[in-house]
Amino acid sequence: MSQIHVSTTINGDPVEYLCEPDDTLLDVLRDRLSLTGTKEGCGSGDCGACSVTIDGRLVCACLALGAEADGRKIDTIEGMAEGEKLHPLQEKFLEHAALQCGVCTPGFLVAAKSLLEKNPSPTETEIRYWLAGNLCRCTGYDKIIRAVMDTAKEMKGKRKGKKS
Amino acid sequence: MRYEAPTSVSEAAKLLAKEKGLARILAGGTDLIVQMKSGMIEPDLVVDIKRIDALKRIKKEKGGFRVGAAVSGAEMEEHEELCALWPGVVEATNLIGSTQVQGRATMAGNLCNASPAADCVPALVAADAVARVVGPKKGRDVPVIKMTTGPGKTTLKRGEFVESIFLPSRKKRSGDAYLRFIPRTEMDIAVVGAGVSLTLDKNGKCSDARLSLGAVAAKVLLVERAAKILIGSNLDEETLEKFAAAASAAAKPIDDKRGTVDFRKKVSGVLARRAAIIAAERAMTTEKKGKK
Ligand SMILES: Cc1cc2nc3c(=O)[nH]c(=O)nc-3n(C[C@H](O)[C@H](O)[C@H](O)COP(=O)(O)OP(=O)(O)OC[C@H]3O[C@@H](n4cnc5c(N)ncnc54)[C@H](O)[C@@H]3O)c2cc1C
Numbered sequence A: 001m002s003q004i005h006v007s008t009t010i011n012g013d014p015v016e017y018l019c020e021p022d023d024t025l026l027d028v029l030r031d032r033l034s035l036t037g038t039k040e041g042c043g044s045g046d047c048g049a050c051s052v053t054i055d056g057r058l059v060c061a062c063l064a065l066g067a068e069a070d071g072r073k074i075d076t077i078e079g080m081a082e083g084e085k086l087h088p089l090q091e092k093f094l095e096h097a098a099l100q101c102g103v104c105t106p107g108f109l110v111a112a113k114s115l116l117e118k119n120p121s122p123t124e125t126e127i128r129y130w131l132a133g134n135l136c137r138c139t140g141y142d143k144i145i146r147a148v149m150d151t152a153k154e155m156k157g158k159r160k161g162k163k164s
Numbered sequence B: 001m002r003y004e005a006p007t008s009v010s011e012a013a014k015l016l017a018k019e020k021g022l023a024r025i026l027a028g029g030t031d032l033i034v035q036m037k038s039g040m041i042e043p044d045l046v047v048d049i050k051r052i053d054a055l056k057r058i059k060k061e062k063g064g065f066r067v068g069a070a071v072s073g074a075e076m077e078e079h080e081e082l083c084a085l086w087p088g089v090v091e092a093t094n095l096i097g098s099t100q101v102q103g104r105a106t107m108a109g110n111l112c113n114a115s116p117a118a119d120c121v122p123a124l125v126a127a128d129a130v131a132r133v134v135g136p137k138k139g140r141d142v143p144v145i146k147m148t149t150g151p152g153k154t155t156l157k158r159g160e161f162v163e164s165i166f167l168p169s170r171k172k173r174s175g176d177a178y179l180r181f182i183p184r185t186e187m188d189i190a191v192v193g194a195g196v197s198l199t200l201d202k203n204g205k206c207s208d209a210r211l212s213l214g215a216v217a218a219k220v221l222l223v224e225r226a227a228k229i230l231i232g233s234n235l236d237e238e239t240l241e242k243f244a245a246a247a248s249a250a251a252k253p254i255d256d257k258r259g260t261v262d263f264r265k266k267v268s269g270v271l272a273r274r275a276a277i278i279a280a281e282r283a284m285t286t287e288k289k290g291k292k
């Protein structure tokens, strides 16, 4: 197989890599670029551990090819905190103990961030539906949902504070 | 395997026509990549159609909409006019998988993967949607019901692919709906799916109706016999009973771990009836909107 040369942007930085035509984006992120924050749970689209965004759209990295990233903007969990400063969702996940083993956590964070960008004040039902493709075998989900709801509330408060 | 990402329909058609081995279109990849990774298929060539601008568009045409083959479910949901004209088709597409799957999955991929349980297909059949097929020869328009012949089998010829799906304009007082039964509320394969599209006259009588059932035969069914029962009626209780019975009778399901034959037949009637009621409610609300 001849390798494919890809130029893309990952978490705001230009990145170039060579990949096999049948490498998934998840293979590329983890094995070629050492961005191992994005997890592999199932490799078949069922668990959401590999959630990333491509051009702002939430997708499973295990169901996209590495070659498809050419010219696109990819965002992963590694781009979520700003240096040492955690994203509000990350803070709230810690505060609410919304994780145990942590394998599902990057996927939940990326997916929840994408929800709050689209819908800053989701209802609990909307959050549960949006995150239905993210599986967690440890927490029982409730703490995750609470953490997302609390983040939405706090971010809304901050936006209001800024306006006045 | 080779990966190609052409930027025009003609380039894509040439690539497919030239390939001697197994060629596959890559739309959202939510079926294709799973099948490749599990070793079910080993394509020699994968043609990614997402770089073809024309296939990424939802275009108004003759009062209806032409949805490009690379348009994802998430993009359809964000298109207000399409949601207003064909709410049942959009909701059926949005039932496919999770938010992540929605970000990629297409109607054309759902159709061409040819699963008897494909969620958007009964809604498309009820809508009398037409697929535009392109390839080495002149393009042709194929009603969605004629696109598949059985599990994994389409009527596409070598080198052909679906360029877009056309959803026609609607008469006043028309509505559609799709319902499926699954054991949980998200992320599962339909045990039964039912799509209904209908039109009411100004007295509220049904003047036109189509019913389609999924997951109850080797391919999605168009059930004309049941739909005829609705035509001329006010969708009264007695008519709906007969309609449901005809839907149950038309279902030819198999027994498997997801549901027995009896259960699937019964649920076919129940969902057909509920979908008809929702479609009729929608038909009435479009009239109200039209009056404004
Ligand atoms: C986690 C998960 C959950 C799912 N849940 C559901 C569900 O609830 N309901 C359901 O119906 N499906 C479900 N699916 C299956 C799948 O997501 C859908 O069938 C989807 O619509 C496929 O579209 P795609 O664009 O991803 O197709 P692809 O995977 O890109 O393609 C599917 C097949 O069709 C061919 N193809 C694609 N586009 C064209 C074209 N334009 N012309 C010719 N051939 C073409 C491909 O070569 C391939 O063989 C699920 C999948 C996953 C991974």
Ligand code: FES
Pocket (backbone or CB within 6 Å): A039, A040, A041, A042, A043, A044, A045, A046, A047, A048, A049, A050, A051, A060, A061, A062, A063
């Ligand atoms: S690893 Fe991608 S969805 Fe599970």
Ligand code: FES
Pocket (backbone or CB within 6 Å): A098, A099, A100, A101, A102, A103, A104, A105, A135, A136, A137, A138, A139
């Ligand atoms: S914390 Fe272990 S899977 Fe979610």
